[in-house]
Amino acid sequence: MEPVIIKKSRDGEENASIGCLFIIIIPVIWAIYEIATTKHSFEVWFFSGFIAVLFAVPLEYFLVSRLPLSPSMIINKEGITFFSNLKRYSGLALVRKYYPIHEALIKWDEVKDFMLDTRYEDRPNGDQGGTMTVRLDTLIMVGAPDKRDHYHSIGNLTLAPEQILALCKEFHITYKSLPKRNIIR
Incomplete structure (x- = not known):
């Protein structure tokens, strides 16, 4: 079986950058009006800087949403690898x-x-x-008799939690009983 690479979902990121643009549109129009009617170069520089600061946040949202993501979870024949993705940039x-x-x-x-x-x-x-209702999904891996249990949050990923559970069970059945390789030198 081919390894499955699961990444973080980007569903709400485009909406956030569009929302930021709607919030800043009125101050930007006001600043452009002030630049057009000003008589001093200091005011032109001041309002130009004001516009640049206002556009910095939506521009950052847009750029980060276009950069490639690294995996949050990889399911392969060796096991399941979880990567820490707690923050926006990690x-x-x-x-x-x-x-x-x-x-x-x-x-x-x-x-x-x-x-x-x-x-x-x-x-x-x-x-x-x-109030809003938030769905929290946790994948529980029950440990073998001499091992401990593992708990990992699998919400907000590109695959649904039910699909991840089915993939884990399928890989587990296929690869659990494979013999270990011994390298003799």
Whole structure:
């Protein structure tokens, strides 16, 4: 079987950059008007800098959403490798090239079974006073008798949690009983 590489999902990132543009459009129009009607070069530079600062955030969102992502999870014949993707920039391939990111390899012999724990949690929805329901998915790998259990969050990835669970079970059945290679020198 071919290794499966699962990356972080980018579903909401484009909406965030478009939302930032809608928020800054009125101050930008005001600054352009001030530049057009000003009589002093200091004011031109001031309002030009103001526009540049306003466009910095949506530009950053846009650029980061176009950069390639590194894997969050790799399922292959050796086992499952989890990579730390806690922050916005830690999942970028460029960052991983220069900075070490924690990774954990869990071999197939260390796992007896897989389960998916899904729970829903109500969280406050900003200043509006309402709440939103968040789905939290955790992949539970029940350890072999002499090994410990492993828990990893698998929400917000490119594959659905149910698909990841099915892939893990399929790879586990296929590769758990393979003999270990001994290299004799």
